[in-house]
Amino acid sequence: MEIASETAKTLLEVLREDLGLTGTKHGCELGECGTCAVLMDGKPVLSCLVLGVEAEGADVATIEGMMQGGQPHPLQRAFADLGAAQCGYCIPGILLVAKALLDSNPHPGRDEIREMLSGNLCRCTGYTKILDAVEMAAKGRGDL
Amino acid sequence: MSRQGFSIIGKALPKIDAMAKCTGETRYADDLHFSRMVYAKLLRSPHPHALIRAIRTERALSLEGVYAVITGRDLPVRYGISPATEDEEALASEKVRFVGDPVAGVAAASETVAEKALGLIDVDYEPLRPVLSVEEALVAEGELRIHSWNRRANIQKAVSFEFGDVEQGFEQADHIFDETFFYEGNTHLPMEQYCAVAFYGPDGKLTLWSSTQTPHYLHRALSKVLGLPMSRIRVIATPVGGGFGGKSEPFSHEICVAKLSMITGRPVKITLTREECFYVHRGRHPVKMRIKTGVKSDGTLQAMHFQSFLDGGGYSSYGLATVYYTGALQTVVYKLPGYKFEGVRVFTNKPPCGPKRGHGTPQPRFAVEVHLDAIAEKLGMDPIELRLKQLVEPNTVTVNGLRITTTGLRECIERLAAKAEWKKKFRQLPYGQGIGFASSAYISGAGLPIYWNDMPHSGVQIKLDRGGGITAFCGSIDIGQGSDSILAYVVAEEFGVDPADVRVVTADTDLTPVDLGSYSSRVTVMTGNAAIQACRKLKDTLLRAAADALEIPADDLEFAEGKVRCRSFRDRAISFVECVQKAEAKFGTLGAMGSYRPPKHPANYRGSGVGPTPAYSYSASIVELRCDADSAEVKVDKVWIAHDCGRAFNPLLVEGQVEGSVYMALGEALMEEQVFRKSGLHKLPSMLDYKSPTALEMPEVETILVETNDPEGPFGAKEAGQGPLLPVIPAVTNALYDAIGVRIHEIPITPDKVLRALEGRLKPVSVPSFEFPPPIRWQPGEGVEVQQKS
Numbered sequence: 001m002e003i004a005s006e007t008a009k010t011l012l013e014v015l016r017e018d019l020g021l022t023g024t025k026h027g028c029e030l031g032e033c034g035t036c037a038v039l040m041d042g043k044p045v046l047s048c049l050v051l052g053v054e055a056e057g058a059d060v061a062t063i064e065g066m067m068q069g070g071q072p073h074p075l076q077r078a079f080a081d082l083g084a085a086q087c088g089y090c091i092p093g094i095l096l097v098a099k100a101l102l103d104s105n106p107h108p109g110r111d112e113i114r115e116m117l118s119g120n121l122c123r124c125t126g127y128t129k130i131l132d133a134v135e136m137a138a139k140g141r142g143d144l
Numbered sequence: 145m146s147r148q149g150f151s152i153i154g155k156a157l158p159k160i161d162a163m164a165k166c167t168g169e170t171r172y173a174d175d176l177h178f179s180r181m182v183y184a185k186l187l188r189s190p191h192p193h194a195l196i197r198a199i200r201t202e203r204a205l206s207l208e209g210v211y212a213v214i215t216g217r218d219l220p221v222r223y224g225i226s227p228a229t230e231d232e233e234a235l236a237s238e239k240v241r242f243v244g245d246p247v248a249g250v251a252a253a254s255e256t257v258a259e260k261a262l263g264l265i266d267v268d269y270e271p272l273r274p275v276l277s278v279e280e281a282l283v284a285e286g287e288l289r290i291h292s293w294n295r296r297a298n299i300q301k302a303v304s305f306e307f308g309d310v311e312q313g314f315e316q317a318d319h320i321f322d323e324t325f326f327y328e329g330n331t332h333l334p335m336e337q338y339c340a341v342a343f344y345g346p347d348g349k350l351t352l353w354s355s356t357q358t359p360h361y362l363h364r365a366l367s368k369v370l371g372l373p374m375s376r377i378r379v380i381a382t383p384v385g386g387g388f389g390g391k392s393e394p395f396s397h398e399i400c401v402a403k404l405s406m407i408t409g410r411p412v413k414i415t416l417t418r419e420e421c422f423y424v425h426r427g428r429h430p431v432k433m434r435i436k437t438g439v440k441s442d443g444t445l446q447a448m449h450f451q452s453f454l455d456g457g458g459y460s461s462y463g464l465a466t467v468y469y470t471g472a473l474q475t476v477v478y479k480l481p482g483y484k485f486e487g488v489r490v491f492t493n494k495p496p497c498g499p500k501r502g503h504g505t506p507q508p509r510f511a512v513e514v515h516l517d518a519i520a521e522k523l524g525m526d527p528i529e530l531r532l533k534q535l536v537e538p539n540t541v542t543v544n545g546l547r548i549t550t551t552g553l554r555e556c557i558e559r560l561a562a563k564a565e566w567k568k569k570f571r572q573l574p575y576g577q578g579i580g581f582a583s584s585a586y587i588s589g590a591g592l593p594i595y596w597n598d599m600p601h602s603g604v605q606i607k608l609d610r611g612g613g614i615t616a617f618c619g620s621i622d623i624g625q626g627s628d629s630i631l632a633y634v635v636a637e638e639f640g641v642d643p644a645d646v647r648v649v650t651a652d653t654d655l656t657p658v659d660l661g662s663y664s665s666r667v668t669v670m671t672g673n674a675a676i677q678a679c680r681k682l683k684d685t686l687l688r689a690a691a692d693a694l695e696i697p698a699d700d701l702e703f704a705e706g707k708v709r710c711r712s713f714r715d716r717a718i719s720f721v722e723c724v725q726k727a728e729a730k731f732g733t734l735g736a737m738g739s740y741r742p743p744k745h746p747a748n749y750r751g752s753g754v755g756p757t758p759a760y761s762y763s764a765s766i767v768e769l770r771c772d773a774d775s776a777e778v779k780v781d782k783v784w785i786a787h788d789c790g791r792a793f794n795p796l797l798v799e800g801q802v803e804g805s806v807y808m809a810l811g812e813a814l815m816e817e818q819v820f821r822k823s824g825l826h827k828l829p830s831m832l833d834y835k836s837p838t839a840l841e842m843p844e845v846e847t848i849l850v851e852t853n854d855p856e857g858p859f860g861a862k863e864a865g866q867g868p869l870l871p872v873i874p875a876v877t878n879a880l881y882d883a884i885g886v887r888i889h890e891i892p893i894t895p896d897k898v899l900r901a902l903e904g905r906l907k908p909v910s911v912p913s914f915e916f917p918p919p920i921r922w923q924p925g926e927g928v929e930v931q932q933k934s
Contacts, residue, residue, distance in 0.1 A: 023168020126807025
């Protein structure tokens with residue numbers, strides 16, 4: 001996809017304002033909370049700290065692209081089934097960071113999941129059901 | 145059919161909006177976009193306390209891309225969440241009372257232009273000396289008076305009560321314990337910043353979309369300040385990206401975008417920066433406390449005298465209720481034959497404090513539970529034994545006139561102690577490791593509305609479509625706790641259908657009956673009861689049609705599995721859709737309303753309105769932690785928590801509320817603090833500096849749900865969203881004492897305090913000397929007789 005945008009705009013602003021992809025949220029716009037995380041070439045980045053122009057030529061994955069062929073990603077299914085999304089505002093960022101983890105390490109331990117998600121703040125869940133959901137998706141079964 | 149004859153209630157179902165939230169489809173306020181939309185910014189005071197001599201806006205107005213500039217002159221009507229203390233202006237006109245108090249608003253083509261325009265507004269301030277402590281506030285005179293409407297100094301409200309026989313209680317006590325405590329303020333820090341969008345259309349009607357927990361109260365305030373009848377205003381609460389009490393009153397930015405839209409005729413959006421959110425605040429009050437307790441040698445409580453001193457910040461906000469709440473619920477957990485409460489809330493030149501999860505209760509709960517732990521130790525008793533011997537009983541009225549229906553606290557404590565192996569661990573763990581206990585109670589919805597009226601607290605309307613679709617309309621707003629799902633579960637349970645077949649329309653003042661909002665843990669109990677009433681009215685109609693069609697008496701019919709069927713011969717049935725069509729043919733278009741108002745409360749003294757509720761939830765917690773002797777850092781290893789929620793509608797959601805409460809409690813206990821410099825500036829207004837727990841700090845939590853099936857609750861349910869926060873904070877404190885032998889009487893327990901305590905340098909908390917008003921005296925039995933439901 002090609003888009004013309006002001007050079008001073010962050011990737012977050014390009015996604016939300018120029019492309020209308022409002023699934024990516026923001027909590028501070030200073031790189032402190034992890035809410036605006038997206039994947040750039042498979043790696044998590046804070047879209048509020050990346051300029052749109054820096055994403056030129058990169059593969060940018062947002063929450064809108066996480067469903068494939070109309071089917072939710074196993075992480076999305078696990079988060080929904082376990083009640084890991086309360087207000088849900090931090091969830092797009094967390095899902096993408098969790099996806100990056102599982103893509104590189106399909107069977108992480110709970111501490112590895114904690115470590116990977118430690119840059120994403122969530123005020124509702126106490127992280128418990130989020131960690132459970134990532135574990136469940138990693139196990140690939142729905143009976144956890 | 146699952147347990148106890150329910151088909152939906154009790155099942156771990158996904159929330160009805162779960163997938164929308166996991167795919168980025170949920171539209172929060174800042175995700176809204178309209179053509180011709182412009183952006184607003186507010187100019188905020190850099191001074192904690194100053195007179196406004198003049199504001200000149202000409203330069204800002206002439207900037208290219210600026211559509212409108214407003215000041216306090218454009219919005220002169222005062223407002224405030226509590227009708228008794230309407231002391232806020234959308235934009236300060238004569239005086240600013242904290243750093244961040246808004247003085248002007250701009251609407252411009254972009255946020256960048258709006259920001260630039262703020263720099264072109266000239267405000268001539270005459271700085272005044274700021275008041276930053278409770279001690280100064282209590283004696284403030286002259287220019288140190290922050291408001292002029294209150295009677296004395298910077299005292300917003302001072303209250304005093306005496307219940308039962310306090311003097312006699314102390315006389316009969318074998319021991320008297322007298323201690324002081326301090327609970328520092330902290331803030332909600334929802335992930336979503338405040339955001340609102342307003343559009344005043346050519347039809348003369350205003351629509352406001354806002355991330356608010358209380359659309360109805362906002363609706364009233366907009367009408368009052370803007371001078372528009374409520375019938376011309378529509379408030380739509382967008383899905384709230386975290387509230388915790390911080391979005392439960394009308395705010396300046398909401399009123400300003402509405403006014404700016406009225407002036408420009410364009411949609412106007414405002415999104416506050418994270419730094420602004422720290423200044424808007426309305427979070428946990430810093431409270432100093434003194435407790436004097438008389439006990440028998442066997443640990444029986446005889447009398448308690450509790451004092452609280454609340455640092456309220458620049459405006460009243462919910463403060464009137466908060467000061468009462470710091471005293472009201474002390475009596476609901478353990479039996480107290482005599483109780484004296486004195487509380488005072490003062491104004492200071494800091495961001496206003498308001499309600500945060502547990503509203504006014506975590507502070508006294510912390511103090512009381514740490515105090516009891518110390519008493520148990522001095523008496524040589526196990527702290528759990530001391531509590532178990534004097535738990536409040538079900539179906540009783542407390543010494544201050546609060547009506548108890550069910551309590552599962554004994555079961556909570558006993559199961560918790562067994563799970564955590566309390567007896568094996570208490571005072572037995574090696575130095576540096578410890579275990580602590582505390583318990584608590586909380587309201588399932590405030591017994592009275594914020595403004596006095598006789599109308600219902602919650603209304604639900606149900607419409608049946610002839611295709612079998614069910615739509616439930618309710619003013620309640622889902623802030624992540626799952627209130628939309630709860631509404632769908634109740635309706636689905638009643639009609640015997642799948643929750644997926646229920647559509648809910650909520651939080652839109654044009655479409656939905658009033659619900660007072662997502663505060664005071666009220667929604668499940670109140671909307672649940674209203675929904676049941678609406679469903680049952682409609683079911684009566686449907687059953688008459690089904691009875692005719694099936695030639696079976698209506699009382700032998702039931703709604704189940706998408707059918708209306710005979711209870712005895714289940715194959716004699718018609719589908720729900722067919723039943724709806726027959727009923728519509730017979731009776732016309734199908735719909736019904738239900739509403740709910742809490743029961744009257746027994747007490748009748750002035751001030752008795754804060755504390756009553758349909759039913760109290762109960763919680764108990766055990767915390768196990770370790771403290772490094774060199775760094776004094778505390779690491780929580782495990783939290784066990786038992787919560788009496790009446791009935792778990794959906795155990796997943798209840799556990800989620802409990803786990804979230806434990807998390808927020810740990811943040812408050814160990815790190816979170818809203819603190820200010822002498823200049824009135826916030827010390828830590830960013831998510832990096834304001835420490836909150838990450839996934840790394842969060843321990844494993846084991847939740848035990850206790851069900852007491854309360855007669856006041858829908859299907860027996862009580863609250864779950866706030867109560868479980870309360871016992872965790874004192875349990876941490878008590879566990880730390882077990883670990884290293886020091887009692888910290890200040891929250892948060894940061895390593896510097898632990899080190900000072902270990903070195904014997906942590907001074908006791910000093911409380912101000914203050915003469916409270918003469919007490920209102922009340923004896924149990926003086927009030928109104930209230931019948932218990934069976």
